Amino acid sequence: MLNFTFYNPTKIIFGRETIKDIAAEIPQGAKILITCGGDSARRYGVLAEVRAALQDFAVFEFSGIEPNPTYETLLRAVRDVQDRHIDFLLAVGGGSVIDGTKFIAAAAHYPGDPWDIVASHGGGVSRTIPLGTVLTLPATGSEMNPTGVVTRLSIRTKFVFKSPLLYPKFSVLDPTKSFTLPAAQIGNGVVDTFVHVAEQYLTYPVAGKVQDRFAEGLMLTLIEEGPRALAEPQNYDVRANLMWCATLGLNGLISAGVPQDWATHMVGHELTALFGLDHGKTLAVLLPAMLEIRRDEKRAKLLQYASRVWHLDAGSEDERIDRAIAKTREFFESLQLKTRLCDYGLGAEAIPLVLEQLKAHDMVALGEQRSVTPERVEKILGRCL
Ligand code: NZQ
Ligand code: ZN
Numbered sequence: 251m252l253n254f255t256f257y258n259p260t261k262i263i264f265g266r267e268t269i270k271d272i273a274a275e276i277p278q279g280a281k282i283l284i285t286c287g288g289d290s291a292r293r294y295g296v297l298a299e300v301r302a303a304l305q306d307f308a309v310f311e312f313s314g315i316e317p318n319p320t321y322e323t324l325l326r327a328v329r330d331v332q333d334r335h336i337d338f339l340l341a342v343g344g345g346s347v348i349d350g351t352k353f354i355a356a357a358a359h360y361p362g363d364p365w366d367i368v369a370s371h372g373g374g375v376s377r378t379i380p381l382g383t384v385l386t387l388p389a390t391g392s393e394m395n396p397t398g399v400v401t402r403l404s405i406r407t408k409f410v411f412k413s414p415l416l417y418p419k420f421s422v423l424d425p426t427k428s429f430t431l432p433a434a435q436i437g438n439g440v441v442d443t444f445v446h447v448a449e450q451y452l453t454y455p456v457a458g459k460v461q462d463r464f465a466e467g468l469m470l471t472l473i474e475e476g477p478r479a480l481a482e483p484q485n486y487d488v489r490a491n492l493m494w495c496a497t498l499g500l501n502g503l504i505s506a507g508v509p510q511d512w513a514t515h516m517v518g519h520e521l522t523a524l525f526g527l528d529h530g531k532t533l534a535v536l537l538p539a540m541l542e543i544r545r546d547e548k549r550a551k552l553l554q555y556a557s558r559v560w561h562l563d564a565g566s567e568d569e570r571i572d573r574a575i576a577k578t579r580e581f582f583e584s585l586q587l588k589t590r591l592c593d594y595g596l597g598a599e600a601i602p603l604v605l606e607q608l609k610a611h612d613m614v615a616l617g618e619q620r621s622v623t624p625e626r627v628e629k630i631l632g633r634c635l
Contacts, residue, residue: 254506260394261420269299275420280338281308285351287343294430319350321402331358339381345390349398352416355379372411383421388493389439391500393421408523425489437585438530440476445533446499453509453618513616520607534587538579539633591634601631
């Protein structure tokens, strides 16, 4: 097992009717900015519940943080925070609202050009506004991690930034708040969570038995409960399990002490920045091809995955790996996500554009072995057509 430091200070408040508990988590007298997305939080009553819980505070609101939150929109929120002297941020929504709120938290007191926060992947952040979250879409794990992803439209760049100062102080995880999700977002969320686990598990063995079994447990739960979430949209226990899987999938627990990949995510971010595909859909397209092309460097873990997650124990090594990859693709398709670029109107002409962006963004040696070069990405994308 590799050396590691594990630190996660986010308090999780989980279960039905837990929004009412947030007031006790916010310093008395704080001036709060609630941040939210398009319209879902208002339409489905989450915002009203949050406002009712905060009736003793001075509360302002910034809405309109879009999916794949943009730097351009977030700068408007930063000005609002500065003008109103806000001292607590409360994100109400999915990963995009939470990520956007982390950027606002970092930028409000940032002395230089705020884009530097993102361009340096969070390096220079030294003072932030504390934030809490009310999660409405289980997927990204942003509710319990120090990471955000922001897109600058003008240069078609989607970058990850992180800072230990950006862990939410608390996150409310009420699974009933995910009942209103459309099927497409449920599928996106399950695939996103599954691929987060894969990026931290399907690498090479380092005798991280605890991490491996946590990861396999999350994957098995997603395989069991993901399709049920579509078939039984009001099933609380199904949603509760998916929500907790999503949070545990990217809160630092399963990555501690093991190698990490993230090549699927980095190439996926370029597909979203260039062509607007949902995050989950980029992953559904890329992961099967990544595993096919990189099977030699991932062989031992792919065989473990085939056996423990898909119960594939017969046949040659390559047959087992082929079947495990095919099962993964079928699982994504069972969640109504298409797994080929052509399903999203993209053909071979997209490939050079992605490669150009990867080079411009210095993403030229990705993956746990730094072996995913633009030449290999070309092969991988060729398999996605
Ligand atoms: O904007 P509103 O009206 O709120 O609608 C949203 C949005 O259209 C809707 N929605 C959310 N909760 C709902 C709901 N609709 C009905 N009922 C509800 N309860 O869902 C749509 C998508 O929301 P979004 O927040 O964009 O989805 P998600 O949570 O999948 O977040 C995706 C973003 O997170 C980033 C992605 O790159 C992408 O930008 N990621 C963040 C990570 C992190 N911080 O660690 C890691 C991930 O790998 C990922 O990269
Ligand atoms: Zn993701």
